[in-house]
Amino acid sequence: MSDLLDQSPEIEPLREQRLGPLFWICVGWLSLNVLGAIFANVLPLVNPLYQNYNAINAGPSLHHLFGTDDLGRDILSRVVFGSRVSLAVGSGAMLIGFGIGMPLGMLAAYRRGRLDTILTAVMYVLLAFPAIIAVIAVISFWTPRTLFKIIVVIGLASVPLVYRVIRSATLAVATKDYVTAAKVQGSTDRRILFRELLPNIAPIAVSFLLIGVATVVTLEGALAFLGLSVNPPTPSWGNMINESRTVMAQNPWLVIFPSLALCLFLLCLNFIGDRLRSYFDVTEVKL
């Protein structure tokens, strides 16, 4: 048997691929955002609704690092509290979108046949409907508007998109020989879905999830800008920008800080998503 041994001494080492410092800076910034949103109550911040009439439309100072708005409310505090809405909408909606879209997409791609045909047809019909208009329509009529309703509506609207991405990712994996091999060995469908398919589509799912969160946060901003998000005075990045557009000339801080927060947040999400995708891409590593 000795001639059968694969005696090759060396084995291809996995190419060390690094995520890079910029990736970690982005992760750091995002964590700061998330922590800020969670612990906003405990942080030494002024109540975002407290109106200080002694400091109206004040520029940045030691008392108010980001300045105050036309009602004398602290902008720093409002930006931090405002991130709660953005984060809640972003993660909540994606939770719904992936919770429904991902299992459906995987199942359809793995099972194929009639289930796939029907599901895909339904999803494509939904996709053909302009999502933003649908969301606006539903939210305008489904009053009173609460954060929960907004999350549900955006979440449902994202299902077909998630479904399409996950389905095509799964399709690419499901035709591989190792899936057939697992079937042939007598593995159950559940084992195949979780052991063979999920790990291979997870990287795509994660990066799409991050980019999805970014898109939803933007969408919330757009809705708020149209006055269709959470009702004032509750701050959100979107409605802060919306409210400040009339006083932009007098008090630029009012629009700069929430916009900056939104931009950086989205930039980080997109960068991390993109970086993760290429990091986990097995073929890119291999070749």
Next chain:
Amino acid sequence: MSERLLEVTDLRTTFRTVTGSVPAVGGVSFDLKANETLGIVGESGSGKTVLARTIMGLQPRTNVEVTGSVLLNGHQVVGASERTMRTMWATEVAMVFQDPMTSLNPVMRIGRQIDETLRVRLGMDRRAAHDRALELLTMVGIPSAQSRYRAYPTELSGGMRQRVVIATALACSPKLLIADEPTTGLDVTIQAQILNLLDSLKQQLSMSVILITHDLGVVATRASRIIVMYAGRIVEMGDTRDIFYHHRMPYTRALLESSPKVTNTPHTRLAVIPGRPPNLSTPHPGCPFAPRCAYATERCHVEAPTLVAASAPGHRFACWNPLTETDHPEAR
């Protein structure tokens, strides 16, 4: 007849990668006469394809270092600009790749792909190019060329596509045709057709052919001389009969013996080369085959052998412990 069409001297192609430099071709010298078929044999990673692309001047300028000399019909290829190479491609040298699908444009009718070469390179007018393209398609044995002229590559079978690729390569009557695994992936009967076609075209157009393959069977009856490559170097070269019957390098023998033969009785135990070809990015001082060689001695691991002449003219091998002539039971 003995005019040298191609002279390759100490050719080295080194790739610079993140993990270090990889000498894919490490000092190769050989020449090719006009109207000769040369076979280059090696396993994957032996550098045979890189060698072919270097001779074609197809290596990218970045991250690849090419030294040595490739004289093609008197023109230097190493260091030549792409503009210079353009004047040589198609008219001096042309190439047929392994996968015909990737060397044809899938959204262009096959006739137009040949037309284009003719019009751009030879300055033919539309009419003449069309007629010549039809002629070429007929020459490579495509039945009802007139109707296939307007077909898209996807509408043809693998064998037919490879014929189209050959027609495109021959459009400007090159003096040298490099065929890189032209029949890998084709069926046995189609493979025989294509090899016969290449043979007859070579005679018809009096060109030289370099036939690159991993399959000794492909070159056994088609090539007049054979080069055996291993880990980017030539380990043995010589007339086909010398390589098959009087080889001196243990690797050549191992390659011959490990391939199953139609004449074997069922359940014949195959001779096996243990291990795998070396990783070129980690430099080895000695003979690249030493770790897998049954005859390797101390010296083989520290000092790389150079090509030395064997008794037959033109037969050279690189080995410290060559097989003797008596080691060949099959010698005739």
Next chain:
Amino acid sequence: MSDERRPLLKVRDLTVTFGKGAHAVSAVAGVSFDIYEGETLGLVGESGCGKSTTGKALMKILTPSSGTVELDGVDITHQRGRALRHARTRMQMIFQDPISSLNPRRRVRGIVAEPLDAWKTVTGEQRDRLVDELLNQVGIDPEVYGDRYARQFSGGQCQRISIARALAMRPQFLICDEVVSALDVSVQAQILNLLEDLKAEYGLTLLFIAHDLAVVKNISDRVAVMYLGRIGEIGPSEVLYEAPAHPYTKFLLGAALEADPESATTGAVLEGEPPSPLDPPSGCRFRSRCPYATERCAIEEPVLTEVAPGHQVACHFPFIAQ
């Protein structure tokens, strides 16, 4: 030696059809053969002849549209669910592409253990020991490579791991679908020898599907030649290679390249290409390329007939040594 042997696998009139209506293509069109216990049957043919489809239909990866497959006297054609999953553990299949046969995101030990975990036949320490033993048998050192990811291996190593996985459930019957065609010559020899050793050790019965005639001859006791979804000839390897009775077999063997400069190249080359299975020729499917075809071949379809013990040919005018 062939008569008293028991057929382990009986295939009768197996047909696999893709598509519907006018676009229906019978990739396998009525194939019958037996595989005897302990033998290796080679299945050769050109691409599109249905050899891989036959293998997949036996494993029920593809559903046959008609015909039966009997394993050890039990008809598995109509089994579903758990019964089918169970039947499959007695048969295993190894695929052509070594890289895509292994999940790149799993470690070697996990891949080999997958069938054991799916069936929970052995667990705990016993399972770990069995996995390491299997890896040792295929020449992969479990201590060194056991915890590596599949994507770190070369083609030959991947194929070894696939073999270990296939043997985990101790199958009786193994289908090898072009398992060496993606490998280098030297690695190919390693895998072929390994298969022979494991066959002896596990008492396996093999169906070896390949396009390379030399490889098939080397490993098979009997060989079946397929053309356009049908079996043209089946017989003991040496008889079939020495004295092919079907014209197609003769041409196929004539086209096989031998690594010998003195082998004849002047052998007649088969002209043309296989016709589309969408529209197969009437009568004998080979007649459109056969130089010996007559009117009878266009009208009457030849059936497999015995020309010598164990040697069957589907041709109206077979070459038979008088």
